[in-house]
Amino acid sequence: MTLPKIKHVRAFVVRGGGADYHDQGAGHWIDDHIATPMSRYPEYRQSRQSFGINVLGTLVVEIEAEDGTVGFAVTTGGEPAAFIVEKHLARFLEGRSPTEYEKIWDQMYFSTQYYGRKGLVVNAISGVDLALWDLLGKLRQEPVYHLLGGAVRDELQFYATGARPDVAKELGFIGGKMPLHHGPAEGAEGMKKNIAMIADMREKCGPDFWLMLDCWMALDVDYATRLAIAAHEHGLKWIEEAISPDDYWGYAELKRNVPKGMLVTTGEHEATRWGFRMLLEMDCCDIIQPDVGWCGGVTELLKISALADAHGKMVVPHGSSVYSYHFVITRHNSPFAEFLMMHPGPTEVVPMFHPQLLGEPVPQNGRMKASALDAPGFGVTLNPEIAMHRPYTH
Ligand SMILES: C[C@H](O)[C@H](O)[C@@H](O)[C@@H](O)C(=O)O
Numbered sequence: 001m002t003l004p005k006i007k008h009v010r011a012f013v014v015r016g017g018g019a020d021y022h023d024q025g026a027g028h029w030i031d032d033h034i035a036t037p038m039s040r041y042p043e044y045r046q047s048r049q050s051f052g053i054n055v056l057g058t059l060v061v062e063i064e065a066e067d068g069t070v071g072f073a074v075t076t077g078g079e080p081a082a083f084i085v086e087k088h089l090a091r092f093l094e095g096r097s098p099t100e101y102e103k104i105w106d107q108m109y110f111s112t113q114y115y116g117r118k119g120l121v122v123n124a125i126s127g128v129d130l131a132l133w134d135l136l137g138k139l140r141q142e143p144v145y146h147l148l149g150g151a152v153r154d155e156l157q158f159y160a161t162g163a164r165p166d167v168a169k170e171l172g173f174i175g176g177k178m179p180l181h182h183g184p185a186e187g188a189e190g191m192k193k194n195i196a197m198i199a200d201m202r203e204k205c206g207p208d209f210w211l212m213l214d215c216w217m218a219l220d221v222d223y224a225t226r227l228a229i230a231a232h233e234h235g236l237k238w239i240e241e242a243i244s245p246d247d248y249w250g251y252a253e254l255k256r257n258v259p260k261g262m263l264v265t266t267g268e269h270e271a272t273r274w275g276f277r278m279l280l281e282m283d284c285c286d287i288i289q290p291d292v293g294w295c296g297g298v299t300e301l302l303k304i305s306a307l308a309d310a311h312g313k314m315v316v317p318h319g320s321s322v323y324s325y326h327f328v329i330t331r332h333n334s335p336f337a338e339f340l341m342m343h344p345g346p347t348e349v350v351p352m353f354h355p356q357l358l359g360e361p362v363p364q365n366g367r368m369k370a371s372a373l374d375a376p377g378f379g380v381t382l383n384p385e386i387a388m389h390r391p392y393t394h
């Protein structure tokens with residue numbers, strides 16, 4: 001069966017939530033004094049938006065085939081990523097068959113390697129790759145998870161990320177991951193508050209509910225070790241992204257330091273099979289958490305996941321809406337998924353990439369049947385109401 005060739009690639013920018021989910025309004029839990037590497041500067045401690053966590057905005061990639069079918073995807077990247085898609089990456093897709101996603105990925109990566117390799121450039125490559133898989137699914141009239149080998153279980157189960165693990169428990173999630181609020185610059189006082197938060201949530205959630213801590217790269221090995229030891233008394237299941245993604249040596253040390261039974265996780269700001277090979281071969285963590293919109297897309301996540309499987313490690317992708325759901329349901333070493341609570345409280349389940357994706361499925365009682373993903377491609381459509389801007393053409 002010959003598929004129509006790719007006719008045109010287009011890149012747009014959208015503001016206000018969606019794939020750049022940190023781009024929220026005032027009073028949202030996700031921007032309330034959360035510890036980061038910038039917390040050493042008091043002026044940037046209260047709000048991550050103050051140092052620019054939402055500076056990029058959402059990148060929308062559209063890939064139109066000769067028969068008019070359009071595949072699309074959203075990720076974090078905004079205007080600079082749109083430039084890279086239009087002025088650099090589009091040349092490797094237009095006139096090609098959408099089935100050539102391996103060669104297209106290889107050319108996108110190695111043609112940008114001199115200025116890319118991680119971060120924004122690989123976000124842009126990921127956005128193109130996800131749009132390509134969406135197009136493939138639409139042309140073949142199959143959901144992406146069928147193209148990836150099919151479901152290995154009937155349903156997804158989710159843990160929830162947000163400031164209210166107690167509400168997550170009531171909503172049926174299997175665990176709650178809360179943000180860390182105080183880093184080393186806030187000294188013993190900050191450490192006390194961090195532990196008090198964990199103790200309080202343990203009290204509210206009972207003894208068995210999974211509780212995890214997301215440290216968003218904010219700590220050093222010593223602080224993270226002391227935090228892990230103190231949090232162990234309250235049954236913390238894992239300590240996430242405690243130190244800089246560049247400090248593979250520090251992660252290996254932290255993993256040796258934490259109390260037996262506590263997991264060390266990281267990876268949402270890591271990219272490509274080579275980055276994750278470092279994390280795996282240096283024994284940095286127990287679970288890797290690539291974001292499929294940032295690590296290189298589905299084509300690359302397949303390679304990363306196989307590498308992790310060979311190392312006996314779990315892959316629990318950083319929450320990225322349908323893009324991670326279609327992957328997780330097809331992998332034995334991805335037994336559960338992340339759901340990022342984007343309600344400001346958070347006290348309700350709302351679609352993660354709201355308002356950008358019409359038809360975006362959400363967990364019911366912390367679970368999602370594989371059949372909820374049964375629509376061509378990633379099964380969502382771009383909300384025509386959102387203001388899209390195309391800053392560059394080619
Ligand atoms: C809650 C964390 O601070 C981040 O905002 C979150 O996006 C990410 O680290 C996660 O694991 O969901």
Ligand SMILES: [Mg+2]
Pocket residue numbers: 214216240241268
């Ligand atoms: Mg995280």
